[in-house]
Amino acid sequence: MKHPGSEALYHFWSALRAGRSAPYKAEVTAQGLGRTLSAHVFMLEALTGGELRFRLGGSALHDLFGMELRGMSALSVMEGESRARFADLAQEVLASGVVGVLSGEAVAAGGEAVGIEIVLAPLRSDFGRMDRLLGAIHTLDGAREVAPVARRCRLSDGSIRGLAAMEGPAAALPGFAEAPAGFAGKKPELRVAGGASSPAPRRGVRRRDHLRVVKG
Numbered sequence: 001m002k003h004p005g006s007e008a009l010y011h012f013w014s015a016l017r018a019g020r021s022a023p024y025k026a027e028v029t030a031q032g033l034g035r036t037l038s039a040h041v042f043m044l045e046a047l048t049g050g051e052l053r054f055r056l057g058g059s060a061l062h063d064l065f066g067m068e069l070r071g072m073s074a075l076s077v078m079e080g081e082s083r084a085r086f087a088d089l090a091q092e093v094l095a096s097g098v099v100g101v102l103s104g105e106a107v108a109a110g111g112e113a114v115g116i117e118i119v120l121a122p123l124r125s126d127f128g129r130m131d132r133l134l135g136a137i138h139t140l141d142g143a144r145e146v147a148p149v150a151r152r153c154r155l156s157d158g159s160i161r162g163l164a165a166m167e168g169p170a171a172a173l174p175g176f177a178e179a180p181a182g183f184a185g186k187k188p189e190l191r192v193a194g195g196a197s198s199p200a201p202r203r204g205v206r207r208r209d210h211l212r213v214v215k216g
Contacts, residue, residue, distance in 0.1 A: 001101055001117065005036075005040055006138055008037055009037060009119050009135075010099055012032065012037070013099070013121040022097055022124050024123065025124065026126055028123065039059045039061075041134065041136050042057040042069065042135050042137070043123070043133065044090070045132055050087055051073060052075060052086075054069040054073075063146055064114070064148075065106070066151065067150065077151075078152060079107065079153060079154045082152075082153055085158060090120055093133065097130070099121045101118070102117070102155050102157070103156055105156075106137075106139075106146075106152070106154075107152055112149075113154075114140075115139060116139055117140055118136070121133065121135070122134075
């Protein structure tokens with residue numbers, strides 16, 4: 001990773017997952033990210049057919065692409081062959097639970113290009129499915145501010161950052177599919193009422209059935 005902001009997102013995500021294969025999207029908050037990193041962060045949802053849709057995008061990305069990204073296809077801001085490169089890496093990140101890094105340029109219609117670095121990290125939905133991506137885009141070459149004009153990404157290469165200490169599939173987020181709670185204290189005993197295994201009634205005591213049919 002070339003940009004310190006990319007490293008910051010990686011470390012934020014790694015700490016948040018706490019040894020799991022991926023954290024839940026509900027665990028990602030603007031407060032946790034901080035004001036500076038939040039401006040460069042986006043979140044994608046993986047839909048059927050390989051579609052990747054922006055669910056949110058920071059203010060710095062609004063300026064970089066000259067538009068609001070929320071609700072748009074992530075592939076719509078990619079240029080030509082970069083669409084397949086981005087989609088393939090996103091699918092690998094979700095399938096393998098690793099972090100992906102892409103570099104390239106954000107190119108305006110007039111040909112002006114700004115160097116960029118993109119980071120992608122997997123997230124789980126509230127129901128435990130690995131179908132969300134937490135990402136960030138930072139400009140390189142010392143560019144701090146860019147004019148808000150329409151741009152598309154021209155990606156040159158991508159790489160995978162492996163992770164250690166991963167665990168198996170995560171359970172659903174508490175509150176959506178909690179495991180049944182056990183008994184507190186002494187476990188209650190079960191007794192069979194009636195049937196061949198019941199103790200014989202004492203002599204002289206009429207045995208009562210538990211169910212009676214009442215005519216009426």
